[in-house]
Amino acid sequence: MPEPLLVRALRREPVQRTPVWFMRQAGRSLPEYRALRERHSFFEIANTPELCVEVTLQPVRRHGVDAAVLFADIMTPVVGMGVELELVEGVGPVIERPVASMADVARLRVPDTQAVLSYVIEAVGIIRGELEPGRAVIGFCGGPFTVAGYLVEGRPSRDFVRTKELMYREPAVWHALMEKLAETFAGYVREQADAGADAIQLFDSWVGVLSVADYEEFVAPYSARVLAAPDVPTIHFGTGTAHLLASMAAAGGDAIGLDWRVPLDQGWLAVGPERAVQGNLDPAALLGPWERIEAAALDVVARACGRPGHVFNLGHGVLPGSDPADLTRLVELVHERTAKAMT
Numbered sequence: 001m002p003e004p005l006l007v008r009a010l011r012r013e014p015v016q017r018t019p020v021w022f023m024r025q026a027g028r029s030l031p032e033y034r035a036l037r038e039r040h041s042f043f044e045i046a047n048t049p050e051l052c053v054e055v056t057l058q059p060v061r062r063h064g065v066d067a068a069v070l071f072a073d074i075m076t077p078v079v080g081m082g083v084e085l086e087l088v089e090g091v092g093p094v095i096e097r098p099v100a101s102m103a104d105v106a107r108l109r110v111p112d113t114q115a116v117l118s119y120v121i122e123a124v125g126i127i128r129g130e131l132e133p134g135r136a137v138i139g140f141c142g143g144p145f146t147v148a149g150y151l152v153e154g155r156p157s158r159d160f161v162r163t164k165e166l167m168y169r170e171p172a173v174w175h176a177l178m179e180k181l182a183e184t185f186a187g188y189v190r191e192q193a194d195a196g197a198d199a200i201q202l203f204d205s206w207v208g209v210l211s212v213a214d215y216e217e218f219v220a221p222y223s224a225r226v227l228a229a230p231d232v233p234t235i236h237f238g239t240g241t242a243h244l245l246a247s248m249a250a251a252g253g254d255a256i257g258l259d260w261r262v263p264l265d266q267g268w269l270a271v272g273p274e275r276a277v278q279g280n281l282d283p284a285a286l287l288g289p290w291e292r293i294e295a296a297a298l299d300v301v302a303r304a305c306g307r308p309g310h311v312f313n314l315g316h317g318v319l320p321g322s323d324p325a326d327l328t329r330l331v332e333l334v335h336e337r338t339a340k341a342m343t
Helices: 005-010 031-037 042-047 049-063 102-107 118-130 144-153 161-169 171-195 212-218 220-228 245-251 264-271 283-287 290-304 324-342
Strands: 067-069 085-088 092-095 136-142 199-204 234-238 255-257 276-281 310-314
Touching: 005 136, 005 199, 005 310, 031 042, 031 049, 042 049, 049 067, 049 118, 049 324, 092 144, 102 171, 118 136, 118 171, 136 144, 136 171, 144 161, 144 171, 144 199, 144 220, 161 171, 161 212, 171 199, 171 212, 171 220, 199 220, 212 220, 212 245, 220 234, 220 245, 234 245, 245 255, 245 264, 264 276, 264 290, 276 283, 276 290, 283 290, 283 324, 290 310, 290 324
Parallel strands: 067 136, 136 199, 199 234, 234 255, 255 276, 276 310
Antiparallel strands: 085 092
16 A cells, blocks of 8 residues: 555655645635534534544545544544533634633643544544545644643633743643643544554644743653654644744654744744754635736745745634635646656
8 A cells, every 4th residue: 555645745755746735725725624614513523433533534535635633623632531611603602611720720631632532533433434545644632732831821811821830830830731631632633643644734723922941941842752652754833933943853853844934944944954844835825816816836946946845824714704716726736837847
């Protein structure tokens, strides 16, 4: 059986063309997903294997992307830890009882992933069975910092002041929380890989609010543990992380995801030649005319210079207002141009 194109790229092996997939491709802009959401809540879809599989495969059928990314939420594993949360439209995850003390951390349990999150593991296996061998299944989880930030703040935040205050004033509480999250997430991604995921992405979306020193002291050891857990290639992603790229690469990941704020060639230089990179078209570019999308995408491809180890993606998730036809056209553009360059 041939290995998926994405897996070979993550290993920096020669490939016949650059693989393409999009963060938040499962849902967001697709009318077929919106039709399902009229009948089912987000968690009903994510927690029902048949519905999860359908949404995960929709963008593969429509766009011809090289990978299917599991339809789930970064907060899914903490539900198994006993956290009560609600996904509020337009806000994000809202936690009923934010974490503020050692007693709050003590109430969190490290679950048996196979038992508590069996519906996720089942969905991964079905997706792998239905997807052709050349396309990858990407499993994922949230980065320990980003998830801890939600648990401490109680909801999404721009500056994570409460989170930093806990880190500085109560470091023992912070490290105890991160210890439990890292142990839970390591088991979660390992189970996904064992079920058939070909790669794992760690979404540490908000880690860019930290300084290099704080990242290395309070976050890197825990992210490293999660990234080392699965026996498949891993992608380490965050936003606003231009100053953290070298530290993130040191923490782990076969590829480092670059957001749109740093030119891809400069980001790759910071990451180092021994890592693959993923990215990094600005998602907002897809809200403009095709001519602008095309120029921006070709600039990303040009900065990769045909080097082994580039996975084309956006610099963050697909925005809801994106035209699905433009996403399909973008996949075709990158495939065509990189295939010509590599022949």
